[in-house]
Amino acid sequence: MDERPIGVFDSGLGGLTAVRELMQVLPGENIVYFGDTGRVPYGGRSDDTIIRYAQQDVRFLESFDIKAILVACGTVSSVLHRFSGSLRLPVTGVVEPAAAAARVATKNRRVGIIGTAATVRSKCYIQALGGGIEAMAQACPLFVPLVENGRFKLGDVVIETVAREYLSPFIEFGCDTLILGCTHYPLLRDIIAELLPGVTLIDSGAAGAKSLASLLRDGGSLCGRSSGGKVEYHVSDDPSGFGRLASLFLGTCVNADARKVDIETY
Amino acid sequence: MDERPIGVFDSGLGGLTAVRELMQVLPGENIVYFGDTGRVPYGGRSDDTIIRYAQQDVRFLESFDIKAILVACGTVSSVLHRFSGSLRLPVTGVVEPAAAAARVATKNRRVGIIGTAATVRSKCYIQALGGGIEAMAQACPLFVPLVENGRFKLGDVVIETVAREYLSPFIEFGCDTLILGCTHYPLLRDIIAELLPGVTLIDSGAAGAKSLASLLRDGGSLCGRSSGGKVEYHVSDDPSGFGRLASLFLGTCVNADARKVDIETY
Incomplete structure (x- = not known):
């Protein structure tokens, strides 16, 4: 059993569609989410820039005591093989x-x-x-x-x-x-x-979430709770208005606040 | 007479519509352009993030021996009063x-x-x-x-x-x-x-360019040439494909290359 939270990140808040799935398949797990809202979108940028941003996103999540990372961003997932070798935690893309x-x-x-x-x-x-x-x-x-x-x-x-x-x-x-x-x-x-x-x-995103759930289950790394998981949210731009947009992607009303991160320092 | 170039920046390449006007009213002036293509667009971000990015953009342009800055970005221009007091060069917004x-x-x-x-x-x-x-x-x-x-x-x-x-x-x-x-x-x-x-x-953008031209003319800071001005281009994402998009905004075929800048270090 592993009580540590799961780290999830995306270029913005779209990755919350994967969090929604993760909360359904693993309702007891705690989650730390980061959305790079100060630099969204990634999808039109070059590979080098995407990889540089993603490595900062990973380093931020690694500053928490997490057990695994879900890359809930299609764009980052598509270049993940180019930097996954340097990662110290289990990472699943989509x-x-x-x-x-x-x-x-x-x-x-x-x-x-x-x-x-x-x-x-x-x-x-x-x-x-x-x-x-x-x-x-x-x-x-x-x-x-x-x-x-x-x-x-x-x-x-x-x-x-x-x-x-x-x-x-x-x-x-x-x-x-x-x-x-x-x-x-x-x-x-x-x-x-x-x-x-x-x-x-x-x-x-849902496929990635299910895959990470299997990985944790097979490795004996689930937290052991079947409900009550908490999500904390972090973003790189002003968090005001977070709840409204987050509710859209999570498909349910979110009353949680998000904390602001200076991602360029990671 | 002041031979130093004019610095111009925008969140991306839209600011080249102002460069086009600047080249028409002051065809002898040299220009250093920076487009923050690695973090475009700015228009949906918070004021604090826009100001932080704009200050880095200004510091990059100040690393050249320029005589004035044209903020060729409507979004940055709209918060310019919040940081213009700290600038050491003449700056014109739109x-x-x-x-x-x-x-x-x-x-x-x-x-x-x-x-x-x-x-x-x-x-x-x-x-x-x-x-x-x-x-x-x-x-x-x-x-x-x-x-x-x-x-x-x-x-x-x-x-x-x-x-x-x-x-x-x-x-x-x-x-x-x-x-x-x-x-x-x-x-x-x-x-x-x-x-x-x-x-x-x-x-x-054209209004801003004309205003900067008047400011330089009134201050006796024009370069003294009536033609032959050169533009050098810098961007914060991969510069390949720069010419094609730049041509769109400049309204003429651009064969120039752009140089890549790591803007987050400024």
């Missing part, structure tokens, strides 16, 4: 778990992937899906700003037009499974399901 | 020059302002416009990501829908003048002009 879930889900062995520009450029999902699967990836750079501005509801001509542009190549491709490779995208589930009916949608 | 241009342009004494969330929150334009002018400001948080994704052309349903939402309150307000309070917005001039016919559009 790419391999989501790819594994897609391999199980697909019947026609055609899998689509949507993600940030950095995620698509990395080709990480195509490698993780491995042989015998035909894969097609599409960068969706406007999805994050649209979601963050509340444009994710059915009937909104802006998100529906942008989503149709990004997703229509998948209709021709004929995939039966689509990986939502960014932790903001679960909020677009209704829009995507309307445009790609019958396609199984894989939530990469 | 707010007061654009407000002065709007005061001259308006006939019916109703002026609209569009800008980032931070710019609108600061109420800087309403203060700078002063008495006798009725002003209305509207935050346009999706304009920057849409422009950066190339969505600024007439006939694009996405930008036209978003622009109609943001701008229609100005039709009812009845302003004859609109301040484009962010240096990305000149690329939306055609879209805005279509939605607000007959309204005079004030380019804040």
